[in-house]
Amino acid sequence: MQIRHKELVINTQNPFATCKLNRKKYADVLTSIVGSYADGFVLAINNEWGTGKSTFVKMWDQQLKNEGFRTLFFNAWENDFETNPLAAILGELKKLFPKGENKKFKKLVKTGASIAKNAVPALVKGLSAPYIKIDELGKVVEGASKGVLDVLEKDVEEYAKKQKGIIDFRRELEEYVSQGESDKPLVFIIDELDRCRPNFAVEVLEQMKHFFSVPGIIFVLSIDKEQLGNAVKGVYGSEHINAAEYLRRFIDIEYSIPSPSVSDFCKYLYDYYDFSFFFHNQMRVNIPEFRGEEEFFKLYSELLFSEKKLTLRQIEKIYSHARIGLTFFKSNYYLFPTVYVYLIFLFHYKPTLFDQIKERKIPVENFLIDVCSGMPNPFKKEHYNLLNNTKGILWFSYYNYYRAEYPEFILYDEDNEGIKVNFKNYVQLPQGEDRVFFERRFNRYIMSEYYSFSIDFLLDRVALLKSVDIA
Secondary structure, eight states: OOSOOOOOOOOSSSSTTTOOOOOOOHHHHHHHHHHHSOOEEEEEEETTTTSHHHHHHHHHHHHHHHTEEEHHHHHHHHGGGOOOOHHHHHHGGGGGSSOOOOOOHHHHHHHHHHHHHHHHHHHHHHHGGGGOOOOHHHHHHHHHOOOHHHHHHHHHHHHHHHHHHHHHHHHHHHHHTOOOOOOOOOEEEEEEEGGSOOHHHHHHHHHHHHHHHOEEEEEEEEEHHHHHHHHHHHHHHTSSHHHHHHHHHHEEEEOOOOOOHHHHHHHHHHHHHHHHHHHHOHHHHHHGGGTTTTHHHHHHHHHHHHHTOOOOOHHHHHHHHHHHHGGGOOOTTOOOOHHHHHHHHHHOOOOOHHHHHTTTTTTTHHHHHHTGGGSSSSSGGGGGGHHHHHHHHHHHHHHHHHHHHHHHOOOOTTSSSSOOOOOHHHHHHOOTTTHHHHHHHHHHHHHSSSGGGHHHHHHHHTTTTTTOOOO
């Protein structure tokens, strides 16, 4: 059994062979874009964290190689230990021609060293202002006492050196990149920029714009633009900075990968985590009450995740938890898979509500409204019974759990002898078809094996992983 989803092994001959989200068509669109404009630009692939961007760009990177493009792949998050992004990017560029001594690269590095000394400090001067030390401040004050003319002349000379250094660097970079037989542009992919140190992220953007913007290089930024914008605000120390406008200075084309099919992803994870090992257990399949569990688990998961608009990473987290949790169930244990999935969802993304259920803090008469109303609604008629049965099992299992703490809370159907309490008047029922459902089926649950089942059986097994961080 897999505990967590591992990084996919990419087939070099057919990079998208293992892609279960049918994303090759989007890679084809991007390949067409980078193949049409060789003058150099910056393309941003902008999607939220957890939507599979990194896997996608790695597959696309291999596809580009297969189609004759030269590519470089730079994981900014894994390399933000480097204090100078210029050195890191040059280090990647060296990989273009790894064999033998390359005089053009040595000349490029030499020029790069010059601008790193003269130009880079000027670029990041605004970034370092909040961190000026007292002794440095003294030097500034001392410099102010010099003659204004001398200072101005020196600034003019330094400016000229910086300008020439940047122009020389760009020219030599263009010559270096143009080596080789391919007439296709170099595609330089930068991944995880939004996850690394804010200062490093901003400096990569600044240096990419000022030093590496030359014909023949296309930069691809795989980012969550909102998170990268937060990094920009953090670096400049202001929530009022227009981060979107700032990033627009660096990005020429923006593309968002369309959302994948939740159904396709759930099917993939179901097979990957081998849920059939539990549901197809020989003892379990021979118990009549457990028939249909696998189908219910799959269908309810898809309905829940679609309605809650969960990211791929969030779906993966729930499936991983669900699979590990099944190790605490024996083959003949009741699971109620739809309730099980819903409780795991609450555990991760509505933890306060989960704790309130576990601590019996929700009055049982309000449970249908406070808890069950958050479950998915039936979009199709064939889903109606599944979803409402789930609500019914959830309510009655909580009712049994609640009575253990408050034994005086006893419900009677109006047809039972003795104290008569009308169920529909005593409990806050939803409106419409849900109300009809509970009114008609109250007796059925009273007489069934479900009525004696207590939700703490599932709560305890879901909460067993409370101290385990599932990435």
